[in-house]
Amino acid sequence: MPSWIRVVQHGVMRRGAAAVAAAGLALAGVAAGGAAPAQAAGPVCEGTRIDTLDFATGYTYLYYSASTGRNCAYTVPKSGSGSPQLMAVGLFRASDNVGVWDSRSDYKYHAGPVYLDARGTCVLFNGQVRSTAATSGWGHCGSLAAGAR
Numbered sequence: 001m002p003s004w005i006r007v008v009q010h011g012v013m014r015r016g017a018a019a020v021a022a023a024g025l026a027l028a029g030v031a032a033g034g035a036a037p038a039q040a041a042g043p044v045c046e047g048t049r050i051d052t053l054d055f056a057t058g059y060t061y062l063y064y065s066a067s068t069g070r071n072c073a074y075t076v077p078k079s080g081s082g083s084p085q086l087m088a089v090g091l092f093r094a095s096d097n098v099g100v101w102d103s104r105s106d107y108k109y110h111a112g113p114v115y116l117d118a119r120g121t122c123v124l125f126n127g128q129v130r131s132t133a134a135t136s137g138w139g140h141c142g143s144l145a146a147g148a149r
Contacts, residue, residue, distance in 0.1 A: 046068070047067075056132045058075055059078065060089055071116050073089050088104075091125045096121075118142060120142060
């Protein structure tokens with residue numbers, strides 16, 4: 001296993017490395033288990049969609065739920081939905097460099113969702129479909145109050 005993956009797994013990552021690791025995870029398509037179960041189409045996160053990464057092969061959506069105080073992200077393909085293909089999604093918190101990701105291959109409809117409480121800090125999110133990936137910058141810096149974003 002590459003050393004940068006071990007660093008991310010232990011949650012001990014410097015801010016500058018977070019963006020590199022986030023992009024690397026999406027590009028690597030690191031297996032986190034066997035084939036994914038069948039998934040339904042449509043929004044999979046609760047709350048309000050606050051951002052979208054639009055890249056050549058897919059979209060990664062970022063949501064925020066005021067009722068739970070959590071961010072949620074998932075990735076969908078632009079084409080080939082219903083056919084198994086490599087997809088990934090990651091979501092990272094700036095305050096302590098903690099990240100969550102779902103980078104198994106062979107999803108039919110979407111990678112994720114992944115959830116992360118990021119009240120009072122910024123988030124970075126990324127996604128991948130097949131060989132193309134996209135990463136946001138640090139943003140969506142929220143207030144500590146659950147309803148403020």
